[in-house]
Structure formats: C-alpha cells, structure tokens
Amino acid sequence: MTDQVTVREVGLRDGLQLIQQIVPANNKLDWCRDQVAAGFTEIEVTSFVPPSVIPQFADAAEVLEGAKAIAGLRAAVLVLNLKGALRAFDQGAEKIVFVLSASAAHNLANVRRPIKDSVTAFRELVAERDRRGLKGTVEISGAIATAFGCTIQGEVSERQVFELVEQLAEAGADELNIADTVGYADPAQVRRIYGQVAGMVGKIPLAAHFHDTRGMGLANVVMALEAGVRRFDASLGGLGGCPFAPGASGNIATEDCVYLLESMGLATGIDFNRLLTLREKLDAWLPDEQLYGRLSKARPSKIFDPVTIL
Numbered sequence: 001m002t003d004q005v006t007v008r009e010v011g012l013r014d015g016l017q018l019i020q021q022i023v024p025a026n027n028k029l030d031w032c033r034d035q036v037a038a039g040f041t042e043i044e045v046t047s048f049v050p051p052s053v054i055p056q057f058a059d060a061a062e063v064l065e066g067a068k069a070i071a072g073l074r075a076a077v078l079v080l081n082l083k084g085a086l087r088a089f090d091q092g093a094e095k096i097v098f099v100l101s102a103s104a105a106h107n108l109a110n111v112r113r114p115i116k117d118s119v120t121a122f123r124e125l126v127a128e129r130d131r132r133g134l135k136g137t138v139e140i141s142g143a144i145a146t147a148f149g150c151t152i153q154g155e156v157s158e159r160q161v162f163e164l165v166e167q168l169a170e171a172g173a174d175e176l177n178i179a180d181t182v183g184y185a186d187p188a189q190v191r192r193i194y195g196q197v198a199g200m201v202g203k204i205p206l207a208a209h210f211h212d213t214r215g216m217g218l219a220n221v222v223m224a225l226e227a228g229v230r231r232f233d234a235s236l237g238g239l240g241g242c243p244f245a246p247g248a249s250g251n252i253a254t255e256d257c258v259y260l261l262e263s264m265g266l267a268t269g270i271d272f273n274r275l276l277t278l279r280e281k282l283d284a285w286l287p288d289e290q291l292y293g294r295l296s297k298a299r300p301s302k303i304f305d306p307v308t309i310l
C-alpha cells in the first residue's frame with residue numbers, strides 16, 4: 001500500500017501574519033477553495049489573536065465561517081491563549097492549534113508570559129473543549145515553537161522540548177507539532193529530536209513545521225519522514241514567519257514539499273498541476289510580496305510521475 005502523507009497548508013496563517021498588505025476575506029476563501037479543489041483536506045485558515053496585534057486576522061470569524069462551508073475541508077485555526085480559544089470554540093473551529101515556545105525568551109516576546117503559564121492555558125483549553133462536549137469532534141494540536149533554536153535566546157535545550165512534549169501529551173493533545181519557527185534546524189537534529197519524541201508519544205500523531213530560512217527545509221522533511229512523521233505544514237509560495245521572532249522568514253513552499261513527497265512515491269492526495277495554477281493566483285493577490293519555491297519556476301521534470309492523480 002502507498003504511504004499516505006498529509007500536507008497542511010499554513011500560508012493563510014503563518015504566511016499572511018508577517019505581511020503588511022491585508023488580503024480581503026473573499027480572496028482568502030478563494031484560496032481555500034482552490035486548495036481544496038487541488039486535494040488538500042486541512043488548512044490553517046486564520047489566527048484568533050487580537051486584531052490590534054495582527055490586523056491581518058481581524059476577519060478571523062468571517063474566514064472561519066466561510067472555510068467551514070467548504071466541503072471536504074477541516075478548517076484549523078491558531079490560538080495562543082485561552083481568550084483566543086474561546087473565540088475559536090464560539091465560531092465552531094474544527095481544529096485548534098495551540099502554540100507555545102520551547103524558548104523562554106520567544107514565549108515572552110510572542111505571548112508575554114512564561115512557558116508554564118502557556119502550558120496551563122493548554123490544559124484549560126482541553127478542559128474547555130471537553131466541557132463543551134466537543135471531545136472527539138474538535139481536534140487540539142499542541143505546537144511547540146522554536147524547538148530547534150531561537151533567534152532571541154540562541155540555543156534551546158532538547159530536554160526542554162521533551163518536557164513540553166510530555167506535558168502536552170499528558171494534558172490531552174490529539175496531535176503534537178514540533179516547529180522550527182526560525183529555520184535553525186539541521187537534519188541530524190531533526191532525526192535526533194523526532195526519533196526521541198516518536199518513542200515518547202505512543203499513538204499521538206506527530207506533525208512537523210519547518211521554515212526554510214537557511215535552506216534546510218526539505219532535507220529536514222526527509223529526516224522527519226524517516227522518523228515516522230506523516231503530517232507536514234507548508235506555505236504556498238514559501239510565505240511565512242513569526243512577527244515576534246527577529247529574522248524569521250518563510251515556511252517550506254507547499255508546492256516544493258508536495259513535489260518532494262510525490263517524487264518519493266508518497267501519496268499526498270494533491271493534484272500538482274492544480275496546485276501550481278493556484279500558486280500563480282497568489283502572485284496576483286500579493287503583487288508586492290517576494291514569493292519563494294523552486295517548482296513554480298522550474299515546473300515539474302519530464303520524468304515526474306506523481307502517485308496522486310485526481
């Protein structure tokens with residue numbers, strides 16, 4: 001049987017949070033629809049942060065509502081505190097990705113609180129989900145940012161990452177996402193950390209979130225695959241970056257990641273040509289943004305033989 005891999009689009013959240021131009025909600029929803037037509041089943045559609053902090057997401061409720069109406073899409077949202085989680089529950093989010101950082105300095109810069117308070121907020125989020133009778137309906141992902149290093153603090157101890165994995169797993173995470181927020185990870189480190197984490201979490205699925213700031217993104221994907229990871233975040237055109245992590249830049253490009261996986265014989269369920277057509281629209285929607293990724297320019301090779309044909 002062909003191995004299945006899920007590529008989760010995060011361009012609408014990680015991608016848009018760093019750019020100045022506000023993308024209208026109807027373009028965001030067109031983006032979601034095209035992505036689903038290309039075979040994506042999960043998109044991180046927005047972030048429930050205060051609009052005063054990131055104005056791009058002032059339309060979070062509208063975008064989530066529109067995304068939920070798209071058949072075949074699991075609409076995920078990002079939250080960083082309980083207030084954001086309550087907004088997300090009230091709006092009927094289908095999956096909530098809660099982010100905290102393994103770097104104490106980044107957690108303070110990003111969410112203005114110590115890591116242990118973020119862990120407490122995660123526990124409260126799970127309890128609130130269960131209290132609302134949504135266990136089994138709303139999936140909660142625990143995302144550990146700056147797990148491979150931090151532009152503010154520098155080194156982040158692997159022990160800290162493992163402790164957070166344990167705490168989030170014990171608190172009831174349905175998924176654990178280990179994130180290289182600033183593109184510090186190298187393949188050997190990825191093999192070491194995912195190898196260890198895979199042995200700790202039992203049946204909880206692992207996801208990976210890589211930024212390509214130093215050109216290591218796809219090499220890291222391959223290493224995470226070898227460690228058993230089957231869920232990858234990626235951003236169309238390689239947009240992305242945390243506004244509260246100095247020097248952060250884009251995620252691995254979705255189109256390059258899908259090309260890599262399909263070339264290796266892994267089924268993503270994504271129609272590559274439709275994805276490239278959507279990528280061209282992004283150029284039109286974001287004329288002032290520098291977009292990345294190789295495949296939009298080079299196009300697939302003559303011998304590319306994707307596993308997925310829609």
Ligand code: COA
Pocket residue numbers: 017047048049050051053054080081083084085087099110111112145242243244
């Ligand atoms: N959505 C809307 N409003 C929110 C909110 C949310 N998620 N979280 C807090 N607020 C409001 C509070 O209600 C309060 O409003 P009030 O002054 O009218 O009473 C105000 O914001 C301050 O609340 P507080 O809990 O003290 O928040 P804070 O100032 O400590 O900020 C965060 C915490 C998480 C909201 C803030 O640090 C943040 O938005 N960071 C953004 C991080 C981010 O998006 N990073 C990129 C992705 S990793």
Ligand code: ZN
Pocket residue numbers: 014179180181209211240241242251
């Ligand atoms: Zn990111």
